[in-house]
Amino acid sequence: MFQKIMNFLAGEPRIEIEHEFFGKIRFMGGDTPADNDYWESELTLEGMKQPITVLINAPKQGPDEMHVAFCQQAMSDLDALFDKCWPVFEADFKQWTDKDFSGNWRDDFELMGLEIPGNADQNNEWTVTYFVAAANHYFTARFIDGKPKYNEIDG
Numbered sequence: 001m002f003q004k005i006m007n008f009l010a011g012e013p014r015i016e017i018e019h020e021f022f023g024k025i026r027f028m029g030g031d032t033p034a035d036n037d038y039w040e041s042e043l044t045l046e047g048m049k050q051p052i053t054v055l056i057n058a059p060k061q062g063p064d065e066m067h068v069a070f071c072q073q074a075m076s077d078l079d080a081l082f083d084k085c086w087p088v089f090e091a092d093f094k095q096w097t098d099k100d101f102s103g104n105w106r107d108d109f110e111l112m113g114l115e116i117p118g119n120a121d122q123n124n125e126w127t128v129t130y131f132v133a134a135a136n137h138y139f140t141a142r143f144i145d146g147k148p149k150y151n152e153i154d155g
Contacts, residue, residue: 014026014027014028015027015060017062019041019062019063021068021071021072022039022041022043022054022056022063022068022071023041023042023043024041024042025039025040025041025056025062025063026039026040026041027039027060027062028040029059029060033059033060035118037057037058037059037060038055038056038057038058039055039056039058039062039063040053040054040055040056041053041054041055041056042054043071043075045075045078045111047078048110048111049110052075052111052112052113052114053112053113053114053129054071054113054114054115054116055113055114055115055116056071056116057115057116057117057118057119057124057126058116058118063116064120066119066120067116067120069120070116070117070120070122071114071116074114074116074128075114078111079105081111081128082105082109082111082130084128084141084143084148085128085130085139085141085148086105087148088141088142088148088149088150088151089109089130089139089141089151092139092151092153093108093132093135093139096132096134096135096137096153097132097134097135099134105130108132108133108134109130109131109132109139110130110131110132110133111128111129111130112129112130112131112138113127113128113129114126114127114128114129115127115128115129117143122143122146123145123146125142125143125144126142126143127140127141127142127143127152128140128141128143129141135153137153137154138153138154139151139152139153140152140153140154
């Protein structure tokens with residue numbers, strides 16, 4: 001009885017499941033399916049200082065093998081992932097840090113997050129986020145139709 005009262009006052013608890021690839025994931029959506037439903041996860045990658053936040057645009061049923069494949073492909077070559085983002089970061093990097101890029105992204109960028117697009121289709125919108133310590137801001141490359149279209153900066 002007490003738990004029912006608490007659920008009524010605080011709302012239903014979030015759905016959390018253990019996924020064989022993503023580990024513990026939490027659903028961020030409501031009871032009614034919506035286009036903006038997604039799952040949150042954290043993945044630990046070798047060579048990274050902290051876990052990477054992964055947002056998976058998927059319905060309440062959870063991510064499928066296509067979401068896993070997208071993530072595996074993106075995370076399999078972090079240099080290539082950064083190279084995809086660099087065209088939209090380049091001008092902002094110089095402006096926000098007042099320094100030249102060394103050519104080694106790991107000197108200035110720390111990978112923080114990956115958003116897996118709906119249906120794991122790279123032509124849908126998705127993002128990659130890095131923290132740039134010299135700017136004290138996050139740089140987020142937004143991909144549309146499989147190409148980086150612009151950089152979102154926030155801190």
